[in-house]
Amino acid sequence: MSRLLFIIALAAVLTCSAHAQQPSSPAPQAGRGAAARVTRPPLFFKEEWKQTPAGGEHAVTQDAVSHPALELKLYGPTAKEILMSGAAGDESNPIHVWTGMCTTPCAVALRHRTSYADLTGLARVRWNTKTSGFHQIRPMVKLADGTWLVGDHTDGTVRDWLVTEFSLADVRWLRLDIARLVTTGTIVDRADLSKVDEIGFVDLMPSSGHGQGGWSDVAQIEVYGAPVPRTGSTASQ
Numbered sequence: 001m002s003r004l005l006f007i008i009a010l011a012a013v014l015t016c017s018a019h020a021q022q023p024s025s026p027a028p029q030a031g032r033g034a035a036a037r038v039t040r041p042p043l044f045f046k047e048e049w050k051q052t053p054a055g056g057e058h059a060v061t062q063d064a065v066s067h068p069a070l071e072l073k074l075y076g077p078t079a080k081e082i083l084m085s086g087a088a089g090d091e092s093n094p095i096h097v098w099t100g101m102c103t104t105p106c107a108v109a110l111r112h113r114t115s116y117a118d119l120t121g122l123a124r125v126r127w128n129t130k131t132s133g134f135h136q137i138r139p140m141v142k143l144a145d146g147t148w149l150v151g152d153h154t155d156g157t158v159r160d161w162l163v164t165e166f167s168l169a170d171v172r173w174l175r176l177d178i179a180r181l182v183t184t185g186t187i188v189d190r191a192d193l194s195k196v197d198e199i200g201f202v203d204l205m206p207s208s209g210h211g212q213g214g215w216s217d218v219a220q221i222e223v224y225g226a227p228v229p230r231t232g233s234t235a236s237q
Contacts, residue, residue: 045067050066051084073111075107075109079102083101092161095219103206104181115229119225124224125221129162129216130162130217132213137203138202140202144195144197146197148177
């Protein structure tokens, strides 16, 4: 019996010795096999609009822009009919631009004076809108090379003001004839949004005037994307 115990003890010692001589497994390197960190872009700009001291409805001008680095751009044959309305602090009627008097499609865009916007990756837009009839607003961008695009994403409810947010990576784009505000061609394959010169919205339908019928309201607009510095010539345009 003692001989058997001796053999068992010897086997245990030899096994432990063999394990001790085996090299330890290398520690996993940091980052190996780990998913890349996804970074959301910062706020590129937020525009909440400014009302005149007199308030009420009036033609929208550069004076309505609250952000000091943004330039207002209006497009469409009757763009001069786009109006500013609303009042600060009024959730039922916030300060907003209104397309109701446009008898043709109308559009509003904002251009940052010193930076393009990189709207790739997780870039997104958040805006507060309300519409009448079957009207909807769509995102509209001007690329650094002058190309205009309009997206298939639409927003606008007739019941109440509604803040919505969408990712630009999910938007499909068509070329836009900026003079007539009509779409041209077919869906743009892999639109390059790495240098966006202007960004805004377009209502592709003529409006009906005061009262219910058909028009679009757009209050605050937020754009999340990375700034890309302009060159000296483009910054002064």
